[in-house]
Amino acid sequence: MTRAQTTPTPTRVGPGPTTFSPGGIGESVRRPDGVPKVTGEFEFSSDMRLDGMLWGATLRSPHPSARIWSMDLSRAEAMPGVRAVLTHEDVPGRKVYGMETPDQPVLAWDRVRYQGEPVALVAADHPETAKRALGSIRVDYEVLDVVSSAEEALAEGAPELHPSGNLLRHVRIRHGDAEAAEARAEVVVRGEYEIGMQDQAFLGPESGLAVPDGRGGVDLYVATQWLHVDQDQLAESLGLPHDMVRLTLSGVGGAFGGREDLSMQVHACMLALHTERPVKIVYDREESFYGHVHRHPCKMRYEHGATRSGELVYVRASLVLDGGAYASSSTAVVANAARFACGPYRVPNAVLDAYVAYTNNPPCGAMRGFGAVQTCFGYESQMDKLAEKLGMDPIELRLRNAMKEGTRLPTGQKIEGPAPVAELLEKLREMPLPEGPGGGTRDLRELPGGVSNTTHGEGVVRGVGYAVGFKNVGFSEGFDDYSTARVRLSVTDDGPLVEVHTAAAEVGQGLVTVEAQIARTELGVEKVSVLPADTRVGSSGSSSASRQTYMTGGAVKLACEAIRRRLFETVAERHGEDPEGLALENGSVVSDGRFVVALDEILGAEPIEETVVHRHVETFPLDEDGQGDADVTYAFSAHRAVVDVDVELGLVRVVELATAQDVGKALNPQAVEGQIEGGTAQGLGLALLEEIQVRDGRVLNASFTDYLLPTILDMPPVRTEILELADPGAPYGLRGVGEPPNISTPPAVVAALRDATGRELPRMPVRPEALVGIADGPPRRRPQPGSAGYGTLGSLEERRDQ
Amino acid sequence: MRLSCVVNGEEREAENVWEGESLLYVLRERLGLPGSKNACLQGECGSCSVYMDGVIVCSCLVLAGQAEGREIVTVEGLAGEGGLHPVQEAFLETGGVQCGFCTPGFVVATHDLLSRNPGPSDAEIREALAGNLCRCTGYEKILDAVRLAARRMSP
Numbered sequence A: 001m002t003r004a005q006t007t008p009t010p011t012r013v014g015p016g017p018t019t020f021s022p023g024g025i026g027e028s029v030r031r032p033d034g035v036p037k038v039t040g041e042f043e044f045s046s047d048m049r050l051d052g053m054l055w056g057a058t059l060r061s062p063h064p065s066a067r068i069w070s071m072d073l074s075r076a077e078a079m080p081g082v083r084a085v086l087t088h089e090d091v092p093g094r095k096v097y098g099m100e101t102p103d104q105p106v107l108a109w110d111r112v113r114y115q116g117e118p119v120a121l122v123a124a125d126h127p128e129t130a131k132r133a134l135g136s137i138r139v140d141y142e143v144l145d146v147v148s149s150a151e152e153a154l155a156e157g158a159p160e161l162h163p164s165g166n167l168l169r170h171v172r173i174r175h176g177d178a179e180a181a182e183a184r185a186e187v188v189v190r191g192e193y194e195i196g197m198q199d200q201a202f203l204g205p206e207s208g209l210a211v212p213d214g215r216g217g218v219d220l221y222v223a224t225q226w227l228h229v230d231q232d233q234l235a236e237s238l239g240l241p242h243d244m245v246r247l248t249l250s251g252v253g254g255a256f257g258g259r260e261d262l263s264m265q266v267h268a269c270m271l272a273l274h275t276e277r278p279v280k281i282v283y284d285r286e287e288s289f290y291g292h293v294h295r296h297p298c299k300m301r302y303e304h305g306a307t308r309s310g311e312l313v314y315v316r317a318s319l320v321l322d323g324g325a326y327a328s329s330s331t332a333v334v335a336n337a338a339r340f341a342c343g344p345y346r347v348p349n350a351v352l353d354a355y356v357a358y359t360n361n362p363p364c365g366a367m368r369g370f371g372a373v374q375t376c377f378g379y380e381s382q383m384d385k386l387a388e389k390l391g392m393d394p395i396e397l398r399l400r401n402a403m404k405e406g407t408r409l410p411t412g413q414k415i416e417g418p419a420p421v422a423e424l425l426e427k428l429r430e431m432p433l434p435e436g437p438g439g440g441t442r443d444l445r446e447l448p449g450g451v452s453n454t455t456h457g458e459g460v461v462r463g464v465g466y467a468v469g470f471k472n473v474g475f476s477e478g479f480d481d482y483s484t485a486r487v488r489l490s491v492t493d494d495g496p497l498v499e500v501h502t503a504a505a506e507v508g509q510g511l512v513t514v515e516a517q518i519a520r521t522e523l524g525v526e527k528v529s530v531l532p533a534d535t536r537v538g539s540s541g542s543s544s545a546s547r548q549t550y551m552t553g554g555a556v557k558l559a560c561e562a563i564r565r566r567l568f569e570t571v572a573e574r575h576g577e578d579p580e581g582l583a584l585e586n587g588s589v590v591s592d593g594r595f596v597v598a599l600d601e602i603l604g605a606e607p608i609e610e611t612v613v614h615r616h617v618e619t620f621p622l623d624e625d626g627q628g629d630a631d632v633t634y635a636f637s638a639h640r641a642v643v644d645v646d647v648e649l650g651l652v653r654v655v656e657l658a659t660a661q662d663v664g665k666a667l668n669p670q671a672v673e674g675q676i677e678g679g680t681a682q683g684l685g686l687a688l689l690e691e692i693q694v695r696d697g698r699v700l701n702a703s704f705t706d707y708l709l710p711t712i713l714d715m716p717p718v719r720t721e722i723l724e725l726a727d728p729g730a731p732y733g734l735r736g737v738g739e740p741p742n743i744s745t746p747p748a749v750v751a752a753l754r755d756a757t758g759r760e761l762p763r764m765p766v767r768p769e770a771l772v773g774i775a776d777g778p779p780r781r782r783p784q785p786g787s788a789g790y791g792t793l794g795s796l797e798e799r800r801d802q
Numbered sequence B: 001m002r003l004s005c006v007v008n009g010e011e012r013e014a015e016n017v018w019e020g021e022s023l024l025y026v027l028r029e030r031l032g033l034p035g036s037k038n039a040c041l042q043g044e045c046g047s048c049s050v051y052m053d054g055v056i057v058c059s060c061l062v063l064a065g066q067a068e069g070r071e072i073v074t075v076e077g078l079a080g081e082g083g084l085h086p087v088q089e090a091f092l093e094t095g096g097v098q099c100g101f102c103t104p105g106f107v108v109a110t111h112d113l114l115s116r117n118p119g120p121s122d123a124e125i126r127e128a129l130a131g132n133l134c135r136c137t138g139y140e141k142i143l144d145a146v147r148l149a150a151r152r153m154s155p
C-alpha cells in the first residue's frame, strides 16, 4: 500500500479566493464565481481528486426497522483493491451525532430505524470495487415491525423507537380566550389537510474529500451549509480536538436545507484516518435520497371562526409532523409550524397544538420554508374555504384580516416594522391577468398535456388562486445566533484591496457577491477579494433560515465600519480633520467631497484588520402556553397562480405565477429575483409533482426518473414585484429573501386548481387522480418502472430474497 | 482497456479503463475534465451533456468504450482563445447561474440549440432544454440567457 508522503492538498481547492471589482449594494453585480461556473472550471465537492486517493462507499440498511445480530466483513476485507472496511466499532469518539439531539448513529449497531441507514463503510481504489465490496458484506438482520406514520407512533402501545419515547416535541400555544370567542363566531369552517414528503433535490450530490495530515488530524473539503456545526460534530465523533479537524468549503451544488445535517463527513474522515490516505465519497442520486433529511410530511386539522363580515375570531389547529427515524432539526421545525399556523393575519384567539414524532420513515429536517410551508397550505386553504362560505372575494377576506405593524402573533410577539400583507395582495390584484382563457385552439405546447396531444382545448378550464405567507428570518427561540467576519484593508501593487474572510457557505444564493458588494460600499475600495470559507475564522452560522445576508452581510458591514473608524482616527490625527466629516470614496478619504488623502498613502505598509461578531436581537424560548418573543423578524410574500386544467384527464399547465415580496432592501436585485424565481419553482414542484413516496417505511421513488422535479416545460413565466420596505432593525433594512417564495407558491397553485375543478384537494402534491375525483390520496399500488428503492443495495442474499 | 479519443481538439488516451466505466467517469476522473457534471448518472438531468461527433449526448449513459476513436467536446472546450463563448457570457450576465451545477449542461445544450436554430422561439427553447434540470433558478433567467445569446450570435 502506498502512503501519502506529505500532507497533500487537493489539486484545486474550492471556489476561491476571487478578487474582483464588484459594484456597491443595490446593483445587480455579477457573481465572482460566475466565470469558472460557465466554463466548467469551478471545483465542486465531487470534482476534487488527489493522487493516491481512495473511494469511500457506504453500506445501508435495506430494512426500515430491524435488529442487527451480526455482520460478516471477511469477504469484503479479502477483496483486492479494498483498503478498509469499518463498522460502528471503529468510530473513535461519540457514536451518535445530531445538530440538536445527538440520537443518530454514525454507523448503526444493534438496530436500524430507517431504510438506508448507514451500517458499514468501505474504502477502495476504484468506486466499483468499493461497491462490490459492499455487496459482499453479510449482515444478519431480524426484521422488526415498522412504525410508518406519526399517528401510529403516537398511538397507545406503539413500539418505542427511542428511549425517550416517540413524541419528539409538542408545541402548545394558547392565545386569548378561544372558548369565549367561539360564541362570537357566526361562521365556522373546518378542514383537514395533508402534505407529502418533499426532497431538496439539490443537483450536486453529497460529496467531499478527507485528507489525513499525517499527525492524527484531518482536513475535510466538503459541500455543507454550516462548517462549524459540522466541525463540532466531527470532533465529537472522531474523538479529536477541534484544531485537528479542519474544514474548508468546497463548491456547493445547491443546498435548500438538505446539507445542514451531516451526511458523508464523519465517514470520509474515519476512512481517511484509518487508511492514512485521502478518501473521497460521492453519493449517487439514489443514495442522495437516503443520505439527507427531507421536508416533514404533515397532517393538519383546522377550525376557523369568523364574524359574518369576515373578521377572524379564533383559530384552532392541530398539526402532526412525521419526524422520521432521528431528530435532526425536527424540534425547531415543529415550533415554526406552530408559531406561523395562523398565517399573516390578526387572530385574537388561538388554540394551537403541533406534534412531531419519531417513525421508521426517512428522517426529516430542514428544507427551505422550515415548517412554515406546511401550515401556509393549511391556513390559506382555510381562508379560501371561509371566503367561499361567506360569499366574499378571497382577497377581500385576506385584506380584512391582514396583519400589520403592531399586530400580535399567537405567541404574543408584536410585529415591529412593516408587515405589508395588504400591500402585497393589492400589488397582485393590480397585475394584469395573462391572456387566453382555458380552451380555444392554440399551440399544443400551451395546453395541458402538451405535445402528447391529449386535448385541443376541450375540457380545459382556467383557474386563478391566491396565497400569502410569512416566516421568521434567522434562528429563533433563544438560540445564540451569530456570524463572524474578518475584513482586512491593505495596499497592494494594484492599489487598495479589501479581503473578506468568513465561514459562511456560498450554496448558490450569491452570498460571496453580496459580501463583496458590502465591503465595496462601506470602504469605497474597488478591489475586493472573498477568501474561501473555512474553520480558520469564527462561525457564521448556517446558510439557512433566510439569514445569511442579514447575519454575515451584517458582520461584514460591522467589520468594515470598525476598519473605517480606525482609519478615520488616523486621518484625523495626521491631517487635523474632524473624523465625523470623513468618508471613503474611490480609494480615497474625503471630507465633504474634498480630497483629503489617498488610501495608499495613509495605510502604507500597515494593513488594518478587524474581526467582528454580529448578533441579532435576543430571542426567547416559548413558555408552556407558547408565549414569548421567539423571533428576530419576519419576511412576507404573496403569490397568484393561473392554471389551465384538463378536467377530464387531470393534466395541468401552470400558465403564470405572479408574486409580490417585500425584501426590505434588494442588495443585488438580480440575485433577489433569482431567489424568488427559484423558490417559486420549488413551490410549484411541491404543489404538483414532488413527493418522496414512502410505503411501510420504504422509499419507492429514489431517482430523478420517479421523483419529478419541475423542468423548464413545467415552469411558467414568473411576474415579480419587489417591495423594499426597510426593516428598522436589519442591516440596510434588508429582509431574508430565500424562503418566502417557497411558502406562498404551493397554496396559490392549489387554490387555482380548486378554482378550476371545484374539488376540495386537501392534499399536496395534487395528483391527476385527485383532479378528476378518482382519489385524493396516492395510489395504493407500488409503481413498477424505475427504481425499486434501496432494496437493491443490500447483500446479494437479500437481493435474492426480494 | 486503453481508450483513445479526441477531446476538445486534443488526442487523449486513458489507460486501465474498466469496461463498465462511463464516458463521464473517464472525462472526470481520468482525463482531468470535471466540468461535465454527475447530478443523476441516469440520463435524467442533462448535467453531463457533451458532444460526441457533433451530437449532444448524456455522457453518463455512454460507455467509455463507445467513445473510442470519437471526437468529444465538453464544456471546457467551448470558450475560445479570445474568452468566453457568447452563450457562457449570456448565462453570466442574466443571472442564469446560481450554484452552477446545472450550468455546464445548460451551456452545452444551448450551444447545440443555437447552432441548429439561431432564432428560437420561447417554446422551442423550452423544448430544447427540457432534458436539463436546474434546481436553483426556476429557469426564468436561463431563458433570458438563451434569448440574449441568440440575439448576440445572430448576424
Ligand code: FES
Binding pocket: B037, B038, B039, B040, B041, B042, B043, B044, B045, B046, B047, B048, B049, B058, B059, B060, B061
Ligand atoms: S448525470 Fe447524466 S443525465 Fe444526469
Ligand code: FES
Binding pocket: A203, A253, A254, A508, B096, B097, B098, B099, B100, B101, B102, B103, B133, B134, B135, B136, B137
Ligand atoms: S444553478 Fe443550481 S442547479 Fe441550476
